[in-house]
Amino acid sequence: MSSSLLSSTTRGSSKQMLPFRPVELAPLPIIDLSYLNHQHSLCRSIMLETIGKACKEMGCFQVINHGISRSVMKEALEAALDFFESSADEKEALESNDVRKPVRYGTSFKDGNSESRCFLKQYAHPLQEWIPFWPTSPPHYREKMGKYAVEVRRVALQLINAILESLGVDTANLNNQLEGGMQVMAVNFYPQCPKPDLMLGFPAHYDYGCLTILHQNCQGLQIIGVDGEDWEAVPEFPGALHVHIGDHMEVLSNGRYKSVLHRAVLNPEEKRVSVASIYGFPMDEKVTAAKEMVDEQHPRRYKESSFRDFLDYIDINDITEGKSFIDSLKLTNT
Ligand SMILES: O=C(O)CCC(=O)C(=O)O
Numbered sequence: 001m002s003s004s005l006l007s008s009t010t011r012g013s014s015k016q017m018l019p020f021r022p023v024e025l026a027p028l029p030i031i032d033l034s035y036l037n038h039q040h041s042l043c044r045s046i047m048l049e050t051i052g053k054a055c056k057e058m059g060c061f062q063v064i065n066h067g068i069s070r071s072v073m074k075e076a077l078e079a080a081l082d083f084f085e086s087s088a089d090e091k092e093a094l095e096s097n098d099v100r101k102p103v104r105y106g107t108s109f110k111d112g113n114s115e116s117r118c119f120l121k122q123y124a125h126p127l128q129e130w131i132p133f134w135p136t137s138p139p140h141y142r143e144k145m146g147k148y149a150v151e152v153r154r155v156a157l158q159l160i161n162a163i164l165e166s167l168g169v170d171t172a173n174l175n176n177q178l179e180g181g182m183q184v185m186a187v188n189f190y191p192q193c194p195k196p197d198l199m200l201g202f203p204a205h206y207d208y209g210c211l212t213i214l215h216q217n218c219q220g221l222q223i224i225g226v227d228g229e230d231w232e233a234v235p236e237f238p239g240a241l242h243v244h245i246g247d248h249m250e251v252l253s254n255g256r257y258k259s260v261l262h263r264a265v266l267n268p269e270e271k272r273v274s275v276a277s278i279y280g281f282p283m284d285e286k287v288t289a290a291k292e293m294v295d296e297q298h299p300r301r302y303k304e305s306s307f308r309d310f311l312d313y314i315d316i317n318d319i320t321e322g323k324s325f326i327d328s329l330k331l332t333n334t
């Protein structure tokens, strides 16, 4: 990112983005998802407690035994890499700065080199509606990425339900919105960079949705640690998926769980590919604090907003330059 700092209204604001310094590994809890479906209800309640603690203390965790096969995971990353390394024609055809386009390719080589990323944003649910707009090259892209999209959505819904349950929110009322909710996949490519101290892959930002599930081929994602001060590297465990809370979960929980400030650094040894799958409510559904999260002692802390409102916001504000959607939702009287 240019030499810029995050704005003073943004959490983690005092952190200068560059120069890059060596960072510690984030001590992220690893959650075994198979226990969520365990017949023994005690197992399930221990899992919910663990997930709730991770969300409250760190805003993120990793999941294993999520049911997505290694081959589906591997092939999704291969399809992504093949797309970025395919000829320029298809990428150019998909290139757009219009944040409202359901499928678009872009690059963010800013300020003569301080940020370096190519991305493909694609809507993924309902899959049959959007897949015809996905890249046709490489020829296996739609099939391989499509398989991963379906699987990772299943995991996301399971996790969103578990996170809401950990807060004591009755999810029955939200099921329709969640089932028909947005799934946006940000497929990212970062070049290998011998000098990662001079350039970021993706500057600090929050994700808008309820939840992001990130799948990466090598380390590069960083989060602001529990101290709210220092960047920490998210470890890359084979087969594990990284999960973090987004803006709309912060709103639903009325601030009990916080959206996670994160960024991606470049890898000096290899090119990096990541697939960030973001889950939220339907495009025009206004998200507000769950009723169980609001009482006299805990008044509503955020304005209601929809995914469309987020798009309107990023159309005129650069969230990688210190502007944050979640800050714009905060009610001033709380
Ligand atoms: O590539 C990464 O590790 C982060 C990607 C990300 O934050 C995003 O796509 O929103």
Ligand SMILES: [Fe+2]
Pocket: 205, 206, 207, 262, 276
């Ligand atoms: Fe992100």
